[in-house]
Amino acid sequence: MTALVGFVSALIGIIVGQFLTAYHGHAKWAKDYERTEYRELLDLLYQTVSVARQNRPNLSNFNVEPVNVAVTQLSRVFADRIFIADALAEVGAVEDWHKMKQVIYYEPELQELTPIELRYTLNNIHDREDKLRNKILGQAKKNVVRFKFLEV
Numbered sequence: 681m682t683a684l685v686g687f688v689s690a691l692i693g694i695i696v697g698q699f700l701t702a703y704h705g706h707a708k709w710a711k712d713y714e715r716t717e718y719r720e721l722l723d724l725l726y727q728t729v730s731v732a733r734q735n736r737p738n739l740s741n742f743n744v745e746p747v748n749v750a751v752t753q754l755s756r757v758f759a760d761r762i763f764i765a766d767a768l769a770e771v772g773a774v775e776d777w778h779k780m781k782q783v784i785y786y787e788p789e790l791q792e793l794t795p796i797e798l799r800y801t802l803n804n805i806h807d808r809e810d811k812l813r814n815k816i817l818g819q820a821k822k823n824v825v826r827f828k829f830l831e832v
Contacts (some may be wrong), residue, residue: 691761711824713765718820721757721764722813728754732784739788739800751781767819773812780808 731750735743753788758777761768778796786800797804 695793711765714824715820717761717764718816718824721754722816722820723763724741724750724754724757725809725813725816729805731800732805736784737802739786747784751784756779764819764823767823768816771819773815773816773819776808776815780805780812783808 696738728750731746735746754777758768758774782798783800783804786798788800791799
C-alpha cells in the first residue's frame with residue numbers, strides 16, 4: 681500500500697510540475713510578444729512624428745506622400761495589436777493617435793472650423809507625441825515589466 685501511495689504521489693508531482701512548467705512557458709511567450717508589440721509601436725510612433733516634422737516643417741510646405749506612408753504604417757500597427765490592444769484602449773492611446781492624425785493633416789484653410797488644440801504646430805506635435813509615448817510606456821511598464829506572481 682505504501683508503494684502505491686508513493687507511486688501516486690510521484691505521478692501527481694510529475695503532472696503538476698509539467699503543468700506549472702507549461703504555464704510558465706506560455707506566460708513568458710505571451711510577455712515576449714507583448715514586449716515586441718510595445719517596442720514596434722513606440723518605434724513607429726517616433727518614426728512617424730519624425731517623418732511628419734521633416735515633411736511638414738511649417739504650414740505652407742507639406743510633402744504629403746511620405747507622411748501618408750508613415751501615418752498608414754502606424755495606423756496599421758495600432759489596429760492589429762493582438763496582445764496589447766485592450767491595454768491601449770484602456771488608456772485612450774488609440775483616441776490620442778486619431779487626434780494626432782488630425783493635427784498632422786490640419787488644413788490652414790479650415791482654421792476657423794478647427795479647434796486650437798487640433799491645429800498644426802511643431803510644439804503641438806511634440807506635446808502629443810510625448811503624451812502618447814508616456815501612455816504607451818506606462819502600460820508597458822504596468823503589463824510587461826512589473827512582476828506578476830499569479831493572475832486571477
